[in-house]
Amino acid sequence: MKKDISIYIHIPFCVKKCAYCDFLSAPACDTTIEKYVDRLCEELRRYGEKYYDRRVITVFFGGGTPSLLSAAQITRIAETLKSSFDIDEQAEISIECNPGTVSYEKLTTYKHIGINRLSIGLQSANDNELRLLGRIHTYEQFLQTYNSAKDAGFDNINVDIMSALPGQTIESYLATLKAVVDLQPKHISAYSLIIEDGTPFGKIYADMSLDTDSDTQTHKAEDKTIVDAIEYPSLPDEDSERQMYYLTEKMLSEHGYHRYEISNYAYEEYECKHNLVYWTGGDYIGVGLGASSYVDGVRYKVTDNLDAYLKEQCVYGDGATANVGCAGFEYEDIMPLSVEDKMEEYMITGLRLMRGVSKSKWRSIFGNDMSVIYGDVIEKYERLGLLETVEEKKDVFVRLTRHGIDVSNTVMADFLLDKTDE
Amino acid sequence: MINQDKIRNFCIVAHIDHGKSTLADRIIEQTGLLTEREMQEQVLDNMDIERERGITIKAQTVRTVYKAKDGEEYILNLIDTPGHVDFNYEVSRALAACDGAILVVDAAQGIEAQTLANVYLALDHDLDVFPVINKIDLPSAEPQRVKDEIEDVIGIEAQDAPLISAKNGIGIDEVLEAIVHKIPAPRGDVNAPLKALIFDSLYDSYRGVIIFCRLMDGKVRKGTRIHMCATGAEADVVEVGTFGAGQFIPGDELSAGMVGYITASIKNVRDTAVGDTVTDAANPCAEALPGYKKVQSMVYCGMYPADGAKYPDLRDALEKLQLNDASLNYEAETSIALGFGFRCGFLGLLHLEIIQERLEREYNLDLVTTAPGVIYHVWKTDGSMIELTNPSNLPDPSEIDYMEEPVVTAEIMVTTEFVGAIMGLCQERRGRHLGMDYIEETRVLLKYELPLNEIIYDFFDALKSRSRGYASFDYELKGYEKSELVKLDVLVNREEVDALSFIVHKESAYERGRKMCEKLKEEIPRHLFEIPIQAAVNGKVIARETVKAMRKDVLAKCYGGDITRKKKLLEKQKEGKKRMRQIGNVEIPQKAFMSVLKLDSE
Secondary structure: OOEEEEEEEEEOEOOOOOOOOOOOOEOOOHHHHHHHHHHHHHHHHHHHHHOOOEEEEEEEEEEOOHHHOOHHHHHHHHHHHHHHOEEEEEEEEEEEEOOOOOOHHHHHHHHHOOOOEEEEEEEOOOHHHHHHHOOOOOHHHHHHHHHHHHHOOOOOEEEEEEEOOOOOOHHHHHHHHHHHHHHOOOEEEEEEOOOOOOOHHHHHOOOOOOOOOHHHHHHHHHHOOOHHHOOOOOOOOHHHHHHHHHHHHHHHHHOOOEEEEOOEEEOOOOOOHHHHHHHOOOOEEEEOOOOEEEEOOEEEEEOOOHHHHHOOOOOEOHHHOOOOOOOOEOOEEEEEOOHHHHHHHHHHHHOOEOOOEEHHHHHHHHOOOHHHHHHHHHHHHHHOOOEEEEEEOOEEEEEEOHHHHHOHHHHHHOOOOOOOOO | OOOHHHEEEEEEEEOOOOOHHHHHHHHHHHOOOOOHHHOOOOOOOOOHHHHHHOOOOOOOEEEEEEEOOOOOEEEEEEEOOOOOHHHHHHHHHHHHOOOEEEEEEEOOOEOOHHHHHHHHHHHHOOOEEEEEEEOOOOOOOOHHHHHHHHHHHHOOOOOOOOEOEOOOOEOHHHHHHHHHHHOOOOOOOOOOOOEEEEEEEEEEOOOEEEEEEEEEEOEEEOOOEEEEOOOOOEEEOOEEEEEOOOOEEEEOEEEOOOEEEEEOOOOOHHHHOOOOEEEEOOOOOOOOOOOOOOOOOOEEEEEEEOOHHHHHHHHHHHHHHHHHOOOOEEEEEEEOOOEEEEEEEEOOHHHHHHHHHHHHHHOOOOEEEOOOEEOEEEEEOOOOEEEEOOHHHOOOHHHEEEEEEEEEEEEEEEEHHHHHHHHHHHHHOOOEEEEEEEEEOOEEEEEEEEEHHHHOOOHHHHHHHHOOOOOEEEEEEEEEEEEOEEEEEEEEOOEEOHHHOEEEEHHHHHHHHHHHHHHHHHHOOOOOOOEEEEEEEOOEEEEEEEEOOOOOOOOOOOOHHHHHHHHHHHHHHHHHHHOEEEEOOEEEEHHHHHHHHHHHHO
């Protein structure tokens, strides 16, 4: 039987960069995009030669805004994909789209080329919050996109929403949640806004890390209302932020969504298969600018530099001849992972899942008992009530408690091993 | 034999920045010891730290030959002196090695606090002092006013003072002539037993200790067995010589009136204490030169390696520094919070900072330093007295009869508009006003008695900021006085952090405690639980802050492309923890220990 593999295709273009976005994405002209698609297809073909013995179980078009590509461009990529790889009939093929960039026609094209899952970025049902985020659409436009998708025959749809937004109140957030559950999408990703360095928000809300003093927050925000001449309100205070966070799970579970990952909720059987591959140590290829692959225990990363990526003549690096899994372009970084790296990543990603990390699966991968490596850490955090070990279906799982999720970085950081080579 | 009539031993005294080092450079240059090209910026300040701070830490000595207008050649020995109050004793010994002094006064700024302190010190040593007015080419120069001021305030003749610009080489000839004519020649007895004053010493890994000395009487040459009157050390002289610019020039003999060096394979500068008298072991002098004092540390603090594993490195570094610095004291101590380290004694805060900087720069050590403190005298009920340098060693209050703290007499010179502000500052620092003299219409000299522990942290900074930089300041130790002192303890999550304890006056305890808690609240990151930070005196909590429990520390997204990046974030988080000190369940960043040193800066 063929081994499974997943494919991630990165489209680093968008109409306009959002104020919170730290993803590798920027607006670009049509010729650049066209050239980019050429390069993507070449990369896919190379990978196809390398992984002719694999069966593709999921494909994910992410961005940026993949829906920015024309119907012809996305078709070209999909056809290259199909001719280069053995794609499972049941494969989950997702694309991210943003309201304002997809027409009904484009959606039917998606359907036609085999895409069977849509992820639509809504973020908020409140137009003022959308404007502050730098989104290019209104809630009404989202609804049009959502309904067009339904009309085009899409059933498996995810909607992205965010909490802890500037100016957001518990009421406005509840309204967003309500609006979304009323649409009954199969999947909801609910993120708590993270202020990232290097983004406009990073500047506006610099050193406004969560603090309970809401007075000082307002004051600080007033000092920095310069970007884009928009009046930026303060971020919700810590109490409200936490309340929104807890309300998310409460409200979504009341409407039949189960939380299966820190920020992901779905109806039964509608978890995102592609993302589960990331969280369970599965093999995946990432193509496109800055994309990461993880195959046979080796991580590859494509350059972040668009010019380098688009170079007319792309020289194949040593990887092409060496018997490793990458496509062999010189713009790839090869990062072999040590067994410690793999164990760390297995825990860090696995603990994001509500079901936790399976001890028996750990044994089958690493050949030892999880407690040999992590017994002390697990015990420490069990004592603090942040981790729990539970028996389920004849297996044992280690997982974060509800409280543990809130401070999961602290817990996960302790799963990093002291490297001997340092 | 060198004719003493042709020797001039002198030093230059000045307030900081009035141009002392620049004038020294010009003298060296003009007498042809170095060509201009060979001149580094300031030959005499040859330590990095000295150059950067523009101050002289270690005395330097230069011998140069000047052909005077009378056609004779004179040997000029310029003994440079440290320019900071921390090194007052060293200054006094360097002055004792001279026969006269040049007083440099800035033509625009006039007399400042250090000018006075240094000139009085020189006059105390019976030196002939003549003034030089520097920076006369500045637009704001007022030479006549400054001359009058010197006569009025110091009481020395100033009308014929050379008007110079050391920077631009104006008037240097005049200064050289004045040195010849106004500074007396030495009057030593060459035939008397050897009597030489040690005014500095230096450790050299090849030659051992190099003694810098001024011969008062007698002579010394290779092979002479010398005896140090105070330390009792004896050794056979290997080499004698004089000073070039930054080099040693070996000679046959040093004789009365000369300034030079002696090497005798001595292993430690402790054997050649500054102020001690060198004599001939076979033919000793009847009595040692007056003025010798054992160096005493005034300021103490704990120094700990940031990385506990570097403890042996810190010990080695301190050992090496001590070879060359007899005024540096250290002994091993252990702190519950900081692990193994040293309690180090210094002449003052500048000395502390210099040592700290040298440890970090020259020995590449990362240090955690505890709050500097002074030596307290703790009188116990059983009548005994302990000299307390580490607050943690304070006996139980029930055993203490009373405590004493060191007090200094300080002189602050300031323009009249800032008098109120400066008096306010001295008041806050528990100063006792002794008097106020008008130097001129717009400037006064304030005299205060101040507890040393009130001025060692940041008094100088506060002084500068409250006088917009105009106030100048000098002090000397007066003695010990009884005082209402308490130990302020800091509890983090109800555990006492020994490294944060300090001794403070009862009246300031509440204020200091409150600020300390506030500062620590900023520095200690949130933990999984709430952390009370308390300041306590005698077990009674006087201030409290709380570091709230961490409620959110979670990555919202972590997909395929994020894993490496997010893992790096977690690694950073973990690394950050490594740089913290664990007290009970709480991790305290190292910089928290230092931040409490700057409590008054805001």
